[in-house]
Amino acid sequence: MQLTQSKSNLCRMVAAVSMAACLALTATSAHAQKRVKWKMQSTWGSSLPHLGESANRFVDDVERMSGGKFQIKFFEPGALVPALECFDAASKGSVESCYTTPGYHTGKLGLGVAFFTAVPFGPQIGEFLAWKWYGGGNDIREEAYNAHGMTAFDVLCHAPETSGWFRKEYQSVDDIRGMKMRFFGLGARVMEKLGVSTQLLAAADIYPALEKGVIDATEFSMPDMDIRLGFHQIAKFNYFPGWHQQISCSEFLVNKEKFDALPEEYKAMIEIASKKQVIETYAGSEYSNPSSMNKMTTDHGVTIKRWSDEDLAKFEQAWNEVLEEAKQEDELFAKAAASYQAFRDVYRGWGNAQSLKGTYLE
Incomplete structure (x- = not known):
């Protein structure tokens, strides 16, 4: 029994020494890293x-x-x-x-x-x-x-994101036709489809362009970032939802x-x-967007607006047209769109089965 215990102690000691050596080797490797x-x-x-x-x-x-x-x-x-x-x-x-x-x-x-x-x-x-x-x-x-x-x-x-910052209130998305607007990504093509002239500007260039009238309106991001860039000082109407960048x-x-x-x-x-x-x-x-959104309205006089369902349908229809057109124009777009749509088709059943409305008590 004493021999067995000695063997057991020896095994534990060997294991401990091996682990220590392994850790030392790892530490040495990290220490020697360029x-x-x-x-x-x-x-x-x-x-x-x-x-x-x-x-x-x-x-x-x-x-x-x-x-x-x-x-x-x-x-x-x-x-x-x-x-x-x-x-x-x-x-x-x-x-x-x-x-x-x-x-x-x-x-x-x-x-x-x-x-x-x-x-x-x-x-x-x-x-x-x-x-x-x-x-x-x-x-x-x-x-x-x-x-x-x-x-x-x-x-x-x-x-x-928000849908954009505008100088005045609009009754319909049809009213923004002819506008000059800073817009990003795939959403920019949608806006162009609806008659808006778009350009892509870096964050630091947006406020000066808005101030000088180079652009009539802008989107950039979400309330917690937009408020830091000062768009609310010029454009008092902030439209939602950000259909272009969920x-x-x-x-x-x-x-x-x-x-x-x-x-x-x-x-x-x-x-x-x-x-x-x-x-x-x-x-x-x-975490931070709700408080920034509230601050925009209470401290800076911003009016929060939401596009009607009819307007959102026009945005979506324009996007569907862009989607089909761009597949013919751009090989990378076609490849990404095919992969994305195939994935969404598979995901849809799961997503719909698990979805909830905001409340069921109304």
């Missing part, structure tokens, strides 16, 4: 809620996980390259990475790339991420980006050669830190 410094051009300012703030959290998380060995330096919009020109800069290796969104690359990759930011009359976050992460959506994005020497990671998703996802865009050269630990840190921000930005934006 130092890496990257530049990250951001599309949004560091103080902009959710978009800019999440960029700061992201680079901080990577640095903490690496023990300070992997540092990604945040650069304000325009510091290295113009906010909307980051794709080319990263593709050429002028910067290693960008904090941006797919819809800003339509000039380079065509309209289809905007599918990976948001889809008009699209799903909520659960369904959208299910398609992107597991239903093939991000595989299509990766194929398109790899052709330009790029790779990307979803790095934030935020709550639904969920919006952005990305950490990386030069693929630079990413492939990273140690495996650092690659994993990027993947972990980016998915953490997806959760934090969505929860944070859902």
Whole structure:
């Protein structure tokens, strides 16, 4: 019995020593890991809620996980390259990475790339991420980006946007025909279908354009961000719902050669830190929007308006027309749309079975 106990003690000691050696080896590997410094051009300012703030959290998380060995330096919009020109800069290796969104690359990759930011009359976050992460959506994005020497990671998703900021009240969507408006992504094509002249402006350029009358109206994001940009000082009517962006996802865009050269630990840190921000930005934006929306009305005299069901039907009909037309014009759009629609067809039964109205007590 004493021999058996001795063997047992010996086994425990060997196991303990082996574990200690394994941990020591891991620690030594981490300690010996090379130092890496990257530049990250951001599309949004560091103080902009959710978009800019999440960029700061992201680079901080990577640095903490690496023990300070992997540092990604945040650069304000325009510091290295113009906010909307980051794709080319990263593709050429002028910067290693960008904090941006797919819809800003339509000039380079065509309209289809905007599918990976948001889809008009699209799903909520659960369904959208299910398609992107597991239903093939991000595989299509990766194929398109790899052709330009790029790779990307979803790095934030935020709550639904508003439909736009207008200087006066409108009785019908027909009344906005002929208007000049800042609009983003796939929704811009819908607005053009309805007779609105659209242009894409970076966040910092919107207020001056609105103030000078270069544009008559604008959309950008949701109440907690829009209030910081001051649109309410000029346009007092904020329309809902954000039919064009019920969920919006952005990305950490990386030069693929630079990413492939990273140690495996650092690659994993990027993947972990980016998915953490997806959760934090969505929860944070859902938390802060109600109070910001209330503040707009009580402190700034903003009138909240909602498009009628008839108007929303016109937006949806225009989107359906854009959807069919763009499939014929843009190969990436056609591929993304086919994948997305096939996934939604399968998901619909589950989604409908689990859906609830706001209340059943009225």
